[in-house]
Amino acid sequence: MKLERVYISNFKGLKAVEVRFDSFDCLVGENNSGKSSVLQGVVWALGRSGTLPLALYYDQAENVQFKLTFTEIENHDLLRLSPEQREKIQDIVFSGQLQLIVKFPPNEKCETLALRRTAREERLREPSIAEALQGKRGPAITLSVRENYPEFADRLPENATITVAKEFLKASILALPDDQHVLIESPLPTGIGPSITNLLPEAIYIPAVKNLIDDLKTTQSTPFGRLMGLLLEGLGSELANIQESLASLNRLLNRVDVGGETVDGRHDNVKKLEETIEGFLQDNFPSIKLELNVPPPELKTILSAAQIYVDDGSRDLIDNKGDGIKRSLTFALLQTYVQNRDQQATTQLEIHEIVASRRPLIFLFEEPELYLHPRSQRVLFNTLAKISASNQVVVTTHSPLFFEPGVTASFIRVSKEATLPKPVGRLYPISLNLDQDNTEVFRLTKFENTDAAFFSRGIVLFEGESDDFYCKHTAQC
Numbered sequence: 356m357k358l359e360r361v362y363i364s365n366f367k368g369l370k371a372v373e374v375r376f377d378s379f380d381c382l383v384g385e386n387n388s389g390k391s392s393v394l395q396g397v398v399w400a401l402g403r404s405g406t407l408p409l410a411l412y413y414d415q416a417e418n419v420q421f422k423l424t425f426t427e428i429e430n431h432d433l434l435r436l437s438p439e440q441r442e443k444i445q446d447i448v449f450s451g452q453l454q455l456i457v458k459f460p461p462n463e464k465c466e467t468l469a470l471r472r473t474a475r476e477e478r479l480r481e482p483s484i485a486e487a488l489q490g491k492r493g494p495a496i497t498l499s500v501r502e503n504y505p506e507f508a509d510r511l512p513e514n515a516t517i518t519v520a521k522e523f524l525k526a527s528i529l530a531l532p533d534d535q536h537v538l539i540e541s542p543l544p545t546g547i548g549p550s551i552t553n554l555l556p557e558a559i560y561i562p563a564v565k566n567l568i569d570d571l572k573t574t575q576s577t578p579f580g581r582l583m584g585l586l587l588e589g590l591g592s593e594l595a596n597i598q599e600s601l602a603s604l605n606r607l608l609n610r611v612d613v614g615g616e617t618v619d620g621r622h623d624n625v626k627k628l629e630e631t632i633e634g635f636l637q638d639n640f641p642s643i644k645l646e647l648n649v650p651p652p653e654l655k656t657i658l659s660a661a662q663i664y665v666d667d668g669s670r671d672l673i674d675n676k677g678d679g680i681k682r683s684l685t686f687a688l689l690q691t692y693v694q695n696r697d698q699q700a701t702t703q704l705e706i707h708e709i710v711a712s713r714r715p716l717i718f719l720f721e722e723p724e725l726y727l728h729p730r731s732q733r734v735l736f737n738t739l740a741k742i743s744a745s746n747q748v749v750v751t752t753h754s755p756l757f758f759e760p761g762v763t764a765s766f767i768r769v770s771k772e773a774t775l776p777k778p779v780g781r782l783y784p785i786s787l788n789l790d791q792d793n794t795e796v797f798r799l800t801k802f803e804n805t806d807a808a809f810f811s812r813g814i815v816l817f818e819g820e821s822d823d824f825y826c827k828h829t830a831q832c
Contacts (some may be wrong), residue, residue, distance in 0.1 A: 362422035377765040379743035389780025390751035443544040471541040489818035563721035764788035
């Protein structure tokens, strides 16, 4: 599954832009041009929750809106949904594609819509079908289908009920060629809103902040904590005995469900504590019942609370070390993730089972080269290139190291344009998705510091000794 395109409107300085993503994309441009706004827009769009702060609206009287296009959706992606949910999304996920519209009205929670594949003919749409079958029973159902939908009538199951007839017609209409359908902006199918998150990519966002302490807290809501979580996900099968011990502890603390029945095997002291609290509460509310529920202990929660100490001559928490070490630690976690992923892919586990159980990831990095030595930047670039083989990577950068044909094929030049009432960001996509021969030619042409010119606002071209002398003399002046 791939996030191919995002349209962003009214978000920060992005009044109306469209971004197309590949496997490894670089946003380049000067400071304060809007590069970070693109990444943050993707995070808000994929998160699809909460109320957007008014400071993030270009115009506070208008909605912030994101339109997301996902492609390359395969059967193993759909396995992240239940069979019932897969049934419900048939008319919004088709031909391996899903298009969502995420709206944030000012001071209101977001609304998620989808482009729904709908029959071009009005008579083939659900309201018309419902009207045609309304009040029909027995043979009258078959007769109505023959009169209104003769092209499908021969395949209608015998003695069909209204429900069966509607499902049959829906499936038959969905199977019609694309030119007999149109895409209409519609609410998500009933009950699918929260669940569809399991289908969508998860954003791992690492901002370019000078104080990284908040992002180094080991909670799942921070980039550092999420990376730790990714590394710990594979430990479950290896620590089966500990998992069983935690399950035993949970049975001592809570009522548990066994075969559809609630079993109370809690420790006597836990039961006594609950009874005591309930007794005092019943002094004022005699008929009330109280149930004490302790959050079940989970291995992931325990491990993700780990603290990391670094000894560089002085042993201390990573929080108290320099920004360079903090930044390097984040990418050490990334390198570990890549190594573990490669090892996992070579085990006896079925690879489609691994893929199906996990949401795809899209890594969003602001200036990943920040605080890193050029040699470390090269190591980081190679790590991100490996990650992009199986997960999307989008970076904002000022480093020519990322200008690498054959690896980073897609660049987006971001610039700010002076307009009223305030400046807006503009995007200029540049595709370097070259074949092998052109890639080699490109490598030759970028040899003489051409990559640095790519990141510059202006370029001076000259040839010959006289021009060389003139430029050097002018520069000294």
